Amino acid sequence: MAQNISRRAFLKTGLTAAAGLAATGLALPQAVQASQGGELCTLLDLSKCIGCEACVEACREQWQAGLPDPAGPIPRSLPPRVPIEDWSRRKDVQDRLTPYNFLYLEHLEVPHQGRQVELHLPRRCMHCSNPPCSNLCPFGACQTESNGAVHIEQDVCLGGAKCKNVCPWHIPQRQSGVGLYLSLMPQYMGNGVMRKCHRCLPLLAQGQAPRCIEACPQQVQSIGPRREQEGKAEALARDMAHKDGASPEKWRDYVYGLMENGGTNTIYVAPLPFKEINAALLQDHQERAEKDRAAEQKAGRRPEAGNLGRPHLGPVKDSMADAKNLTLALAVAPLAGLAAGLGRFLGKTRKLAASAAPPASPAEAQKGGLS
Amino acid sequence: MSIHDLTPGGRPARWLYGLATGLLVFSGMAQLPMMKRYYLADLPGMAWSEDFFITSNLHYLAGALLLALMAWRLGLKARQAGGWWSWGPRGAWGWTLLAVLMVTGAGKVARNAGVYLPPDLFMALGLIHLGAAMAFIFTGLGSLIKGRKAEVQGRQTA
Structure with a gap:
């Protein structure tokens, strides 16, 4: 029988874990606790990561067991446009994002200045400052907390995957056959639930560090108030650029997440430019995607479209920039309308209205209008 | 004319x-x-x-x-x-729906522009906006059909 993960259960699991962590003294630094109420940002120093995957294991241990599996046959959508995405029998997959794996590691060899640089990158949700997934979710299932954590309410999500579509990195992953849609019209609306990293929200609420940060033996990640972390990221990136032989002005090439999508609460700093890292990353993704698609076809499943749960590290413009600009249009439009109504245009229409006869019949009077 | x-x-x-x-x-x-x-x-x-x-x-x-x-x-x-x-809109119901759509829409616009709104409030705004939009659509369709019928009847009796 499938488990239902409710907000209460989610928080309960988290609180139990938080109590355990508190007992071991693994809590957020005081400065971070004091900043509760503001956005918290994680900073990843990739020069420290050794690729041990302790963070991945910690995340899976903490959250995977509490995720519900489909109880029975998964309803097919009508018309059959939306594929069933069932990862419940592939929970062991941890080399990409899945609905049961919120964090994975990229292991790369990046050609740089005539040598191969070994690099390991933890990848998960970027927790954008102004996240399109949360803003554009039609049901409010994808939510942004005041501490900057972006999470998906499993009780509310219908699995339409709009969040994945509008995410510049296509982070959220769908598990079909679970969630609210089963109680509505499963064949015609929704297709499961979307899942992704929630940055250990229940632990954060208790002043505890996310598991990936706490489990890391190299202290690759740190968490703190966004402004502080931005300053640290810049200082670190300047240092990296200097060590790499680049001019100090080039420090932005060594940092990712600071400006992408209007700014995220996950900032990476690397010892080589992200342009080079992304080129190696995309090549690696292409090779792995071909293998994955071949395996999917062999297993009789419809091959997945898109980036196969492996986000890029390329430039990303602010997804919400148009919406911000159009807000001005919305603010100006009524003022312009009012001015026109009160202005000279009125003179002409008043004369016209004064000479107009009343409606000839109720039927004619009813013509037009929407409501 | x-x-x-x-x-x-x-x-x-x-x-x-x-x-x-x-x-x-x-x-x-x-x-x-x-x-x-x-x-x-x-x-x-x-x-x-x-x-x-x-x-x-x-x-x-x-x-x-x-x-x-x-x-x-x-x-x-x-x-x-x-x-x-x-x-x-010709009646209070239509105007009320339009007002609700504008107020809830304004909340969503503010969120899109980066203004923080508590998740429960934002969810409520979205669901009310959706519900009011559905009501507006059905009210409008009903009004159009009713208006068209009245027009046809008016022509027949004229």
């Missing part, structure tokens, strides 16, 4: 109101992930309708047009009491 030509703004205002509400309904519906699922985006020339950012921008522009029209109407009303209008 019909009443629509005599109404302030005449036919253009009526058509602009129809255009604004029509675009708002379409682009609003397109915010639900259904254009691709139900093959509407596969129709010739409709591929853009599955792009949530394009339809969101369209929703904003149509909203700006509707706000301008409503404010223009308000401006006229302030200077000229009474008068006949051939466009816009």
Whole structure:
């Protein structure tokens, strides 16, 4: 029988874990606790990561067991446009994002200045400052907390995957056959639930560090108030650029997440430019995607479209920039309308209205209008 | 000359109101992930309708047009009491729905611009906006059908 993960259960699991962590003294630094109420940002120093995957294991241990599996046959959508995405029998997959794996590691060899640089990158949700997934979710299932954590309410999500579509990195992953849609019209609306990293929200609420940060033996990640972390990221990136032989002005090439999508609460700093890292990353993704698609076809499943749960590290413009600009249009439009109504245009229409006869019949009077 | 030509703004205002509400309904519906699922985006020339950012921008522009029209109407009303209008809601119910849509829409616009809203409030705004939009659509359709019937009956009895 499938488990239902409710907000209460989610928080309960988290609180139990938080109590355990508190007992071991693994809590957020005081400065971070004091900043509760503001956005918290994680900073990843990739020069420290050794690729041990302790963070991945910690995340899976903490959250995977509490995720519900489909109880029975998964309803097919009508018309059959939306594929069933069932990862419940592939929970062991941890080399990409899945609905049961919120964090994975990229292991790369990046050609740089005539040598191969070994690099390991933890990848998960970027927790954008102004996240399109949360803003554009039609049901409010994808939510942004005041501490900057972006999470998906499993009780509310219908699995339409709009969040994945509008995410510049296509982070959220769908598990079909679970969630609210089963109680509505499963064949015609929704297709499961979307899942992704929630940055250990229940632990954060208790002043505890996310598991990936706490489990890391190299202290690759740190968490703190966004402004502080931005300053640290810049200082670190300047240092990296200097060590790499680049001019100090080039420090932005060594940092990712600071400006992408209007700014995220996950900032990476690397010892080589992200342009080079992304080129190696995309090549690696292409090779792995071909293998994955071949395996999917062999297993009789419809091959997945898109980036196969492996986000890029390329430039990303602010997804919400148009919406911000159009807000001005919305603010100006009524003022312009009012001015026109009160202005000279009125003179002409008043004369016209004064000479107009009343409606000839109720039927004619009813013509037009929407409501 | 019909009443629509005599109404302030005449036919253009009526058509602009129809255009604004029509675009708002379409682009609003397109915010639900259904254009691709139900093959509407596969129709010739409709591929853009599955792009949530394009339809969101369209929703904003149509909203700006509707706000301008409503404010223009308000401006006229302030200077000229009474008068006949051939466009816009005709009853308190329609106006209430429109007001709810504008207020909840304003909340969503603020969130999109980066203003923080508590998750439960934002969810409530979204669901109320969706519910009011559905009510507005059905009320509008009902009104159009009713108006058309009355028009036909009026012609028959004339």
